[in-house]
Every structure is written in structure tokens, then in C-alpha cells.
Amino acid sequence: MSTGLLESPLRARRDGGHKLLMPYVTGGITPGWTGYLRAFAAAGADAIELGLPFSDPTLDGATIQEASDAALARGATAHGILAEVAELRLDVPLVASTYYNLVLRDGPAEFCRALRRAGVAGLIVPDLPLDEAGELADAAAATGVDLVLLASPATPQRRLDEIARRSRGFVYAVSVMGTTGERAALAEPAAALTERIKQGSDRPVLLGFGISTPEQAVEATRRADGVVIGTAIMRRILDGAAPDDVGAYLTGLRRALDQECDETRWPATPDTRRGTAP
């Protein structure tokens, strides 16, 4: 099984004992939005999820929806965003995320080529489940873009195994049954889901949806290889946070993850399996 432009660095970091941190930003959200990408990189992001805004982000929560609307109102387009990205020299892999309608507009092959030209390493399409992903998966593979598949607590084991097998880059584990958005507590199913994915695959597993505090990130990475931070960042940006502010926030998360990493490895805690000691 080949590992691509996205998966190789993530595996390398994970295997090097690091917990992975993937912050998200909606492309085009502010005039100087690429500053957020730089700040993310500086804060120690292992990959960056780059949202290509869609008019009807029906699977996102209110915050991402608001951010998408704002970016589109500014005139953001997928190709415009990719053009800006192409000029950046980031040493952190970028993962585009968008809805399938934008992919279909260009056609899967052309869309993937555009990503590749912009230097984007991976792609997440939340409204494209396994069953409908064939054409895009082929096009992505042909272009060298890693198509990340999502897994949810409701996914049966057999299907989960197939998702883990066919996903590239990492497996995006949806921590709770719901849409994107900050949540006070991480749901129980998140840990169980991570375990279940890992049963048949050693592909990196990143947990998303609802993670915003260092504590949550640490909690999440007890089982998962890393976390995706989206809504918490976009809420700050929509409230006016500059790249430096968001960078500081991410630095805090990075530090908590790294610290926890050290702590949990020496000595390893005994309860690495669900259902043993509290």
C-alpha cells in the first residue's frame, strides 16, 4: 500500500512518537487569510485542513457555515484560493476539504489536478461516503492526492475496515454523531471508534468534530493519533482574532499534546484498552 504526499509525513510524525495536530481554516475568510496558514505552521501543525467554501455546507455547524458565507461574500472561489495557496512555500502538508458539488463542477480528475498544481496533498469530502467515492478516489490516486475518508460511530465494523483500507492520508474519525462544532465534552463513542478503526489498520486516525480545549485534545489522543481543530479556530477568526492570536491558541494545544505524549510514553498507563480500570 503506497503512502502519498499527505500520509507519508503524517505516518513519520506519528511513528516518531508525536500526536498529530491539524488545524482548519476556511480559505478566503479574510483578506490576509493565508497568514493563518503561516501561523498554523509556525505553531507546529502537522497538516492544515483548508476549507474551500461552499454555499450550502449542510453537514457543518453554524460556525463553519458562517465562515463559508463570509468567504463567499468576499468573492472567494475554490480556484482563487488554490492560486493563493500555490504561491505559498509551506512545509506543512495541506488538505483541502469541500463538498462534492465543487469537485463535480470541475470533474474529479480536473479538480484533483488543480489541487496537485497548488501543492495540496490531500482532500476531504464529507458528503462523499465510501460508496460514492470510487470515481474521485481513482482520480485522486492518479494525481497523487490523498483522498481522506471519514468514519463515524454508526459505521459497522466491516465497513469501518474498508474505510480504513481505502482511505489515504489518514482516517478522519468523526468523534460524535453530529455536525462540526465545539462541544463541552467529548463523547464516549470517540474513543471506541478510534479503537475500532485501529483494529484492522495502522493508518493514522485523526479525531474531529467538537474538539477545542487542550484537555479535549489530550483526552482525544489517548487513543487517536491526532486531532482536527476547526470550529474553535473559526469562531476566533470570525470574532476578529489575528493569525498571531490563533497561533498562540494552537501553540497551547501543541504544547499540551507534546507534554501528554511524553507523559503517556514514560511510563505507559495501564488502561490502554477500553473497559479496564477507570
Add this chain to the structure above:
Amino acid sequence: MSTGLLESPLRARRDGGHKLLMPYVTGGITPGWTGYLRAFAAAGADAIELGLPFSDPTLDGATIQEASDAALARGATAHGILAEVAELRLDVPLVASTYYNLVLRDGPAEFCRALRRAGVAGLIVPDLPLDEAGELADAAAATGVDLVLLASPATPQRRLDEIARRSRGFVYAVSVMGTTGERAALAEPAAALTERIKQGSDRPVLLGFGISTPEQAVEATRRADGVVIGTAIMRRILDGAAPDDVGAYLTGLRRALDQECDETRWPATPDTRRGTAP
């Protein structure tokens, strides 16, 4: 065929060459409303129609309706009005007019006795056609009250003959198809109707509905024996006319009728039958 308290004087006047004038007033319309009765008598009325107000005068026009509402709002009742009338000493016969619901309330026999006690000579019930009039006609006859029946342009000849036969006091000829109310011109059917009633009866025929000016009264009495003046009077009263004012108006009508009477008798005009010379 007996002639009663109402019919005898009317026949006598008619046969004496006079055109009959019957003004109308809604009983209880103002605090001093009986003053109108006196003014009517003084102005030369041959009979006076006394409206006993009813809440739903559905066959009357807007003016009589307004007058009825006003009288009721003042607390007028049929028995109260009759009590006031009983104390008057008028030498002009009174003809009560009301809706059948008020008659039914007392019962026809008791209602007629109450009229008789108050010195009322006749009764008009516009929503009681021939077919339904049996019980009241009997009660009226037994009490000596003349029950006046109405005839309309739509009434077939045979029925008209029966109405003329069974009516007492006079025959109330409805000049036009419609409800009470002033009208600019007397309809053609009025003359024809009068002729048709007179074909089989020598009972006095008074024409009502829509007559307000001396010219109309004169026109009406070319065939009819007299006219009923209702709405034109009530309009004036509602507009604030005192008994003297209304008396002056009636005097004008009286004079026109009497003058016309003289003119048409000496010399008699040749066209006393419809359809001959213009």
C-alpha cells in the same frame, strides 16, 4: 262585508272625493314623539301609521331600520308605545305596523286586544302574507281591529283579488319591487298594480314605498286612493325635524293632493283607464 274602525272613515273620506294621506312615524323615536302624531293630525292626515319598532326590520330600508334602532335604544317597547297612544285623543285613526314576531310574542288575540285598548284601529304586518295571516286575521276581526294586507306588483291577479277581499281598512299597495325607502321616480308598475287591485274590489287602495314629494303623491293618486309617507318623514325626524317641521312638510303634500283632487274632478280627465290616451 263589514267595514271597521279604520275602513269606515277612510271610505267616507275617499267617497267624499278626497285623496287619502297616511303619514308614518316610528313610535318612541324621540322623547316627545307623540307630538308628531298631533302634527300629522293637524296637517290633515286621514290615518296615521304607527311603527312599533322591531330589532330586525329586514323588509325595511336603511332609514326605517335606523329609526327602529334609535327607538329601541331609547327603550321603546310595543306596550309602552301603546300606553302613550291610549292617552291621546286623536280624531284620526291609528294603524299600528310591526313585524310578526312582536305579534307572536303576545299571541295574536292578546296583541289585538292591546291594540284595541289603546284605541288603534288597524294593523299592518309586512312579513305576514295572506297565506300565514289566518290566525291573526281571525283575532283582529274578533277584536274589531282592521288587519291590512299588502299587495305587490308580483302578485298574480287571482291572489290579488283575494288579498283585496280579505284585507280590512284598505289595501296596502307596494308601489315597487323593493323595500321601504325614498326613490327618485315612481315605478311604472305602481299604476298598473293599483288598477289590478281595483278590478275586483272597491276597498281603498293606498300606495306605499318610495313616495316623498308632492309630485309623486299626486302622480300616485291618479289611480290610487291615497298614499303612505314613511321614509321621507323618518329621514326628516332623524335629521332633527320637530313636529311642526314635519307638519309643514305634510301640509304641502295635503295641499297638493287636495288641489289635484279638485283639478281632476272638474273636469274629469278622460284617461282614467290605463292604456287609453297618454
Add this chain to the structure above:
Amino acid sequence: GRFGEYGGLYVPESLVAACREVEAAFREARTDPAFRESLAESLALHVGRPTPLTPARRLSAELGVTLLLKREDLAHTGSHKINNVLGQALLALRMGRTRLIAETGAGQHGVAVATAAALLGLPATVFMGERDVERQGLNVFRMRMLGTEVVPVGTGSRTLKDATSEAMRHWVADTEEAYYCVGSVIGPNPYPWMVREFQRVIGDEAREQCAGALPAAVPDYVVACVGGGSNAAGTFAGFVGTSARLIGVEAEGGAGAARGSLGVLHGFRSLFLQDDHGQITEAHSIAAGLDYPGVGPEHAHLRDLGRARYVTVSDEEVVDAAVRLARAEGIVPALESAHAVAWVIRAARTGELPPGATVLLTLSGRGDKDISTLKELV
């Protein structure tokens, strides 16, 4: 034309001939297979008859009775009114009349008249009190959209009573061309009788449907709301010859049958709300269609005979019943119809309806028109 001592023809002489003509035409039409077929076809194709008989399963379970609903709310234009109006409009056509005249209060009868007029290509004039025109703006527009002339009446209280006067006034003035379309089992002969005959399709259908739905074929009780009483008269007509107990439910403030006394109004002799002096008193009901101070003469007669019983429910019970029916059966009833429901609910609670009793209830109309009213109360 007579129902015991009630009914009759208490109209001005000018209208006697016109009423007689309507009566003669109706007597002839009702036995003419062509007329009957044409009416039956129109009821099927335009109104959507037969309307279903719906078992109110959840409410029945709650009340411990078997409640069946005759669904006049599903009739075209939203109530049983159209059954009668179509019949009269076809009669008007048969009589060679060239226009329809009617009065309306809340506008339901007016909309039905406008609908029938459009369907048959007859111009129609509907008289409506100015206050009602203001309060029922949407129904006014609906009538106008259907091509009907709506004439606001500014006399008197500027409501139904005055609209009725104005309609009669116009009829008197044009009995040759105009047909006066009465909306309930009221008015001079032949209207109370004719309207009941046009509405008996409710009872006839329900009788047949009950035979299929109930082991005993006939319900123990037949319940309908009563304003003038046309849906009740039509329903009762199907069951008057059976063992079913007939219950007419009136508004507490408009209980002509339950609390009225002998009188004559609007052309007929019946029971009316009136004061000691014989003045008609105003009716008050949350349901505009029950806001009538009298009751059709046949109901007065059925009451005297003891064949039907007339009861009253309060506005509060009615609103409660409407909500309860909506929540249990997914049907928002007209507030008129909710009167019948309210009585069933109360009678089941008090034991007046014995457990297991079977009840046919005519749901005379849908509640869309009452949503604004309910919104302020619930």
C-alpha cells in the same frame, strides 16, 4: 314546508311568488333523474363526495367510546356548505335564472356560492356587512378571485343581519333574473326543506358507511353542531328513521333550539333568542357560523317531538375540544364542528355517553379559517 308549527312563508308579498316558483321548481327537479344525476355527478367530481367516515381511534380510546367522524371538512371549499349551494345553483340554472344572490357572515357560504357560480358560469353577488368585510378580508378576496361581486353593506350593525336585509332587497327588486341562495335550513319555505334535502347526502352516506363500520350498523348517537342547523339537518335526515339518538350541539351564546322561544324572523317561524318584548337578541359564539339567534324550523320540531335533543357547550370547551381532536387525530376542526366534539368529550366524561357507545359525529368543516382565532386563545 311545515315542520309541526314551525316553518312557513313569512315574507313580504313581493317575495311570495318568487318563493313559490323556487318551491315548484325544486319539487319538479328533485324527482327528475336528469337533475339528480347532474347533482350527483357534481358532488362526486367537484366536491369530492363521498367524504370518508374516519374512525377517531385515539380519541375513542381516550374516551372509552367508538367515535366515527363524517368528514365534511374534506369537501371542496372546506365545509358541507357546498353540497347545498351546488344543488341550488343547478336549480337556478334549471329555472333560467341568470344570476345568484346571497349574503354571508364570515364568508364560508359566500365562498361556496362564488365557487358554484364560477363552476356554472353564473354571475354572483354576495352581500356582506362592512364589519365582516374588514374582519374577513381573505374570504372577500377569495370570492372576488372566483369572479363574484362582493357588496359591502354599511347599514345598521354592518354585519350578517344587514347583509341579509340587503340581499332580500336586491332579490325583491329582481326576482325575474336573480336566484336567492340561502345558506342554511332557515328562511321561508321551501328553503329549510330544500336545503335539508341538498344536505341529506351527508346523512345518507354516513348511514351506509356506518352499516359497514359498525357491528350494529347504526350508531347509538348521532351528533352534529347546530347554528341554523344545515349540517345537522342533513345528517339527521339519514338517521331519523333509525334507533340512533340525535344530538344537536349549540353554542352557549347562540342556543336557539335549546333556549329560544317561538318567533318569526327571516321568513320562518321557529325558536329564536329574544327578550321579553319580542326583540331578537344577538347571538355570541366563538364560531362565526353558530352566531345565529335562531334555529331551522325542523330542529324546533324535532325538539318538540323529543326526536332530537339540543344541548350547549361553552367557548372554552370548544377550544379545548378542537385542540384535543387535532392532537389525537391530526384534524384541526372548524370551531363550529368542535362544538359537537366538545359535547362528546363531556358526555363521555360524565357518563351520559355510556362506555362503549358508538357515536357518529359530523365534522362540518375544517379549521383553517379559525387558525387566527385559535392562535390568540390556545
Add this chain to the structure above:
Amino acid sequence: GRFGEYGGLYVPESLVAACREVEAAFREARTDPAFRESLAESLALHVGRPTPLTPARRLSAELGVTLLLKREDLAHTGSHKINNVLGQALLALRMGRTRLIAETGAGQHGVAVATAAALLGLPATVFMGERDVERQGLNVFRMRMLGTEVVPVGTGSRTLKDATSEAMRHWVADTEEAYYCVGSVIGPNPYPWMVREFQRVIGDEAREQCAGALPAAVPDYVVACVGGGSNAAGTFAGFVGTSARLIGVEAEGGAGAARGSLGVLHGFRSLFLQDDHGQITEAHSIAAGLDYPGVGPEHAHLRDLGRARYVTVSDEEVVDAAVRLARAEGIVPALESAHAVAWVIRAARTGELPPGATVLLTLSGRGDKDISTLKELV
């Protein structure tokens, strides 16, 4: 679940299992005689099916064609929506689901859901954009009166789109207990197919009724309005195997089938109105129910096959058609349905409909809900 290249299951992974369960349950239910009978009974007893096929005699004469109207406006709650909702609610019950979830725009689907929920004793939650809640206050109250929880959605444009997002969000969070009730032939598999199957009762009835009403048994044209396209899909289902030409009439400002291009939204692949960048553009129509930027996948497929043709009419033509139908036939149509009427009127005028052509038109709903809109325009 596929209609040519259209349809599919474009949902987040969290919903895949839930959609599959609905599909499995529906596959089982549709061949289960008990389920079919229970649905048929409910359609007869609660909805009032079959709805009539009404010859539009006067309008036909004016246009020189034979126009037959399939009267979904007479269905309980006022439109065809209830056919589908009852089917899905019974399915939810069969699946052991304990509550219904739905979104609504103008409120018609929401009222149908609230009605079915009350009837079956299921709690229901309907999501509705805050702006729609304000604009459609009476429908909101109607749902609440039926016992349904209406949740105003304050995100985004605060309209249907956002209500849809919120409904999906809630479904995702409670797929074990909640059943998501989609209102048109849209959404992920199995909805477009299942909703069409629940709506095919329109076409099946009409096919049989046409056989009795037309010498040729099958009409030359079958016409229905298309927003998402459920009434059209249900109607076409009865005629797709015949020689009838199928015409879907869209709003000029919401012509997904006539002017859309390939896309994916709301869980399915079909034709959508979108800009050059793939952003969905807003639809605009005087009829709230046609205010949808896409079209059901089956319609996209029928278009590609050439089996159905999709045409558009303007708001002006629609208002004119509504008035014309009202005046000629006594039926005030929903503005959605008036689109179909508008095309027939235009096609008869231009000769596209040859003189004497026979046309079946599905009148999807009644115009009561649109009276305020029409009042401002006519």
C-alpha cells in the same frame, strides 16, 4: 436508488447506516400486504382518497382541449404532501422509531408531518428557518396545535436551507430513535425512490380514472408542476409506461430540470441551479413550494431520456392562470399547481397543444395558503 447517473447517497458517513436502514425497512414494507393495507386504509379514511378527477369543462371549452384535473387539493391538509408523509410515518412506526423529524419551508410539509404524527401518536419536531417562522405564523401555529414542536432556526439565511441543515444535524445525533421524514423526491437514497412510490397513488388513480373518462383511455399529455417534483413523480409513475407525453412545469426562477446543471446537494446527485464556481444559486418563485434550486434525480433522468419534458412559466403567467382557473372552474389552486395550468393555457394558445388534445393535470394543492400573496397581486 439510482436514476441513470442521478440519485445516490451523498451523506456524511454518520448517516449512511441510517439511510440504509430506512431503505431496508421500506423494501420490506412495500411488499408486506399488512403494511400496504394499513397505508391504503389510512389514505382512504384520513386523506379522503381516491381524489376525484374533475373535468375542467369551462376552461377546456375556452382552450379547445379536454382538460382533466387530478384533485390533490381535496386531500386532507390541502395537498398531495400527506400521501408521502403518511407512508413514511407508518414506516417509522414499523421501524420502531419513536419520533419524527422534518424541516419545512412555507410549512405545508410540516403541517402534513404534524398531522401524521398526531394521527399515529408520534412526537414530531419540525425545523423551520426563523424568517419562515415569521412569515408563516399560521402554519407554525397549526403545527403546534397538532402537538408538534416547531424549532426556529436562526443560522445562515434563516430559511429552508438552514432548517434542513438543522434537521440533519438532529437526525445524525439521534438516528436510533428519530425518523427523518423528507418531503419531496429529493435527498439521499432511498428517499427519492420511496417518496415517488408513496406518491404514485396519484398516478395510479389518475390512470384508472382516465381510462373511464377518456375514449382513448390515456391522455395525450400529463402535466404537473415540479419543485423537488414529488407530485409530478407520483403522477408520471402512473403514465410513464403509456404513450402520454409527460410535461413537468417549473418556475422560471427555480428551473432545476430545465436549466440546472449536474451537482450534488442535500444528499443526491441531480441537476441544480449553480454559478460557474459550483455555488448553488437561490431559487425564486412566487410559489414557496417551487422555490428549490434543484430537482429530484428521477426528473433529471427522465429529462435525459427524453421521456419527460421540462418547461418553465413566469410568475405573471402563474397568477393569471390561478385567476383563470378560479373563475372558470371554482377552484383556487395553489400557486405551485397554477404553474401546470399556466403551461396548458400557453400551450393551447401557441398551438403546442393541438386542438382537441386530452390533458391530465395534477392539481397538487389548494390555494388557501396563497390567498394573501394573490391578494397583493391581483
